[in-house]
Amino acid sequence: MKNARIELKLKTAVEHSVPDVLDNILSQCEEQKGVVIPMPQAKKKNKWKSLIAVAAALALMAGGAAAYAQHQAYHKVDCIIGLDVNPSIEMKINQSEKVLAVTALNEDAEIVLAGMDFKGIDLDVAVNALIGSMLNKGYISELANSILISVENEDGEQGSQLQQRLAEEINSLLQASSITAAVLSQTIRADTELQTLAETYGISLGKASLIQKIMAENELLNLEDLVGLSINALNLLASAQNTELKNVASIGTASDKAYIGEEAAKQIAFTDAGVAEMEVSGLEIELDLDDGQLVYEIEFHGSGAEYEYELDAQTGTILKAEKELKHSKEDKSPGQLISAAQAKAIALNHAGVSAETARDMEIELDDDDDDDMAVYEIAFKCGDSEYQYKIDAETGEIIDLELDDDDDD
Template sequence: MNNREVEKKIKKAYSQITAPDIIDSILSDCETQKGNVVMMEKKNKTPLFKGLALAAMVLVVAAGIFGFSYYEMNYKAVSTIAFDVNPSIEMKVNEQDRILEVIPLNDDATTVIGDMDLKGSDLDVAVNALIGSMIRNGYLSDLANSILISVENNDPERAAQLQQQLSDEISQLISTNNFDGAVLSQSITDDQELRTLAKEYGITMGKAQLIQQVLSVNSLYTFDNLSKLTINELNLLINGQNVSNVTSTGSASDKNYIGKDKAKQIALEHANVSESGVSYCDIHLDYEMGTMVYEVEFYANGTEYDYDINALTGDVLHVESEQKSSPSQATGETNIPSNSSYIGEAKAKQIVLENAGVTENDISNYWIEMDRDDGNIIYEIEFYAGSTEYDYEINALSGEIIKSERDQENDHYYSSGSSNNSSSSSNTSQSTSSITADQAKQIVLNHASLSADQISGYEVERDSENGIVVYEIDFRSGNYEYEYEINGTTGAIIKSKKDIDD
């Protein structure tokens, strides 16, 4: 029997046994040999027999150690490597960087793997095959060029080496004549919460960890929503920020979308504003209402406009305008800061209650929401105490009170009904304003280019803001909700808002 045949028999034998089997076998052989040596010593006390017995024991132990080492090197998974694009693939790799198993985690991954049998292949061979298949099948392209590499290994130094090696290799593979790729890479450790989330949403631990990192930058998202996004979409949301534990090379492609210039053009045309009339403009991609949107904020002619434009179709999903004495100032950071920087809802509530001079037991109908206004992240807070309604805006970072309003509830005028029911204010309301509720209604209908029979759920409320009488008007038409604030003296539109009715 030649050496090659011996090696094959050893491999076959050790592929069918486990480390505990080997250890038990070694101990058993040692006991047997020990008994044989004792018997032989009783029969023959010569040094020759003692030497042979000792040599036999050494050979048995050595064979066991060799077998155990062979198993550890060839059959034990020491690294788990995950590739995420939209296809999500996991690979189990041994100490010699050979593939033990390739696991598809979704249907797209099954398409990528196809009929390839990568078991036993070198890691670099498997990487070339999988990336090539992703490009051929259109998962990596000029329209969506991002991939996430995640490495799990108990040795942090080895994990970092693999992460760098794979990042460099894949960057070269996806930087083709047709497009330049963007690579996100990270090392992960075994975390039970992460593992549970990954299993629940059917994604890799690597993608689950990346989503957690995005949430740490913008807590207005949810894990459920982000789990549905591709890596390219997540990379666009990160937008070049330094996300902890994630290394990034290249830029995520936005060529699948209409682009910032087109989004700006749509918003300006909708607002009937010329480019020359705009003194401040900020545009960035975001994820809202289950779709990627361009948030377009600009200031023109004494009015601040906020638009959400569907990034794929160019549809106007949301529009809001408000009269401002001066344009918003860019902060240099359009994305929401880390959640750990916020004062928190409890602290914001404490601030407004102390300012209003009321206690927790005094209030009712308490409401709080986080929002963005004039480049600031704020808490909007409303509640009642006795017959007084309180409205606050609190800077979410500093706790500063940006806005504070209070109104006596019995001063409010409110009417609701169908669009065919005209609303009229009380004698008190009409005596303190120059326009009636019916006139305010006609103003908003003209602005929205709608007739009374095209709307439903019409509501009007007379209020006072900074000493100015205003009409707050809400209604629906088609798939949209409309909100207006009308100056009760001049009839000017102070604020208008149009949203998809969800």
């Protein structure tokens, strides 16, 4: 009992000593309940979604890079191929042998390429089309059967293989068109000297390289004369002079059907000289080049004289003629000299020129000849030709003749 009273007294004392502030606190909370501070809840991250997004981005970048690399590889020039007949054509191909560009290097090539689009097609298809166009337009025929293939490739082995393959393919294409072809092929390097030569004369690198090789074997040939020749003419000239074309592969023989030939050339010279073939000795005939045109140079002895002729290889026109007749003092007997008028008539009659058409006539009597012979020296012009005669003033015999055709057209 005693304890119970004590606890009751303590309770009453505490209640009276601690103020009742509950209502006050509640009222203050009621006044501030409009201000709410949100507390964000932490969300759980999905790691798989992030990884998938990164992987997709990387895949997209890799695909773009691959597509760009493929685009660059497709448009990268791997090899340059030149085809020369008289038309000069340049083709650029990629590593897959797809044609990237075809360029005409001269007017004849523009005719060959007219209306044709080669971009993106296979090399073999393009070559077939080009050969067909050259055949149809008459640039390749039995009269001019030569073609030059030039391959420029940083990989020498690959370039050589392509050179050989194209040569065989083009030869087969021409045979299928009943053309007995002469196919020249080479690999080239576009060094400074070769590029300068090609740019200076407006020719392809391949043709410039071929001309370099021809001149290396014959220093007497003139560069300016060679650049204007077709590939068939260059091939024929090299063959006639037994020129070894280093590092140039050859299939077939250049056609000479557009030219009169050695047999016809010598007969023209014999007839003009008035010498029978059975009387001729020391005959020499050579196909050569003079002022940019192919000519036959003919030398022979007959009837006590030495003859030199130069004939246009295509037409047989006599461009130059020389006759030298040597007399010894023992063979001569003094006699009456013919007149200047008679010497003039002899020269005009031999030349087939009338007095009316001859111009710039010059006649001179030279009695101080090396052979102690009186000689009339006669020079005149007719048309584009210039004639120079030496006529024995005693006998009227033509002892020397020079004919120079100055027509450069």
